[in-house]
Amino acid sequence: MAEPAEDPDVVARRIASESLGQHDPTGWFERLYSAASDGAAVVPWDRGAAHPLLTEWAEESQPDGSGKSALIVGAGTGWDAELIADLGYDTTAFDISPSAVEAARRNHPDSQAKYVTADLLAPPADWHRAFDLVVEIYTVQALPIELQPAAIKQVGEQVGPGGTLVVIAAARPDDQADDAIEGPPWPLTRAAIESFATPDLRLIQVIQSPSPTDPTIHRWRAEYLRD
Ligand SMILES: C[S@@+](CC[C@H](N)C(=O)[O-])C[C@H]1O[C@@H](n2cnc3c(N)ncnc32)[C@H](O)[C@@H]1O
Known part of the structure; x- marks a missing residue:
């Protein structure tokens, strides 16, 4: 049988x-x-649609992406990249998994976004400070805590002068010990959210909100601006 x-x-x-x-x-x-x-x-995590907090950010900020570039980190099956490309940004979306990149291309055959395989921990040199918008959703938290500082640094390093970084992540309390988390995922503390900021990449907004489907889970939506 x-x-x-x-x-x-x-x-x-x-x-x-x-x-x-x-x-x-x-x-x-x-x-x-x-x-x-x-x-x-x-x-x-394949929602079949853009993350609701990214949609909310886009509705509130009404960004005009024409003539601008965007980078979508750990883009998975591409729904967030499609939202950003539809706002007019010249969008590059990357993932470490070639099969994710194939799935994104398959899901969005008429896409204006470019889907590529790349590693956030060793990104192409020509991406450095090259993008007007960088979107990071749930990639850093998918990495063990010891890798997160390097990943956070690389996310910020891709934001160009005058550019914006949007980070969406699951939240955990600052006083919850690292070894109390059985990831994946390893949700981010407020300190981790603040650590995306540098002297010239300023944290301009951070909101914590409960998940509509499970109010015990809280999420961060943070925005940063490069001088
Ligand atoms: C939890 S999933 C989130 C996917 C997508 N951002 C979303 O919110 O639906 C994390 C994604 O990051 C990708 N990823 C993990 N480590 C990565 C790395 N070092 N570089 C690029 N992508 C990575 C995974 O393949 C996966 O697609």
Whole structure:
């Protein structure tokens, strides 16, 4: 008799924990997206739409992206990149997983966004301070806490002069010990949100709000401006 198919959510968790157990903190993303493209797993964060807090930011800020460039970090299946490209930005969206990049291209065949494979921890040199808008949603928190400072630094380093950075992340209290978190994900403290700022990349707004689907989960929406 055929074995019953494994629950795709369980498969996702197993893929993550095997990779992390082998001290390969980013390898599981490709394994997960590749399994998802075969129907053997689900990508738990694939919302089929832009993140509601990014949509909210766009509605409040009404940015005009014409003549401007945007970089979408850890773009996954591309829904946030599509929102930003639709605002007129010349949009580059990257992910460490080639299968995620393929899925994004497949989901959005008429896209104006460029989907590319790249590693936030070693980004292409010509991206340095090159973008008018950088959007980071849930990538830093998907990395173990010891990698987060380097990832946070690289996110900020891609914002060009006069540019804006938007960060959306799950929140955790500052007094919650790092080793009390069983990630992924490893949500960000206020101190981590503040650490995206540098003397010339100023934190101009930070909002914490409960998730509409689970009010016990809080999220950050933060905006920074480069001088
Ligand atoms: C939790 S998912 C969030 C995806 C998307 N931003 C969203 O909110 O739906 C984290 C994403 O970051 C990507 N990622 C993880 N580490 C990365 C790295 N070092 N460089 C680029 N992408 C990375 C993963 O492949 C995954 O698509």
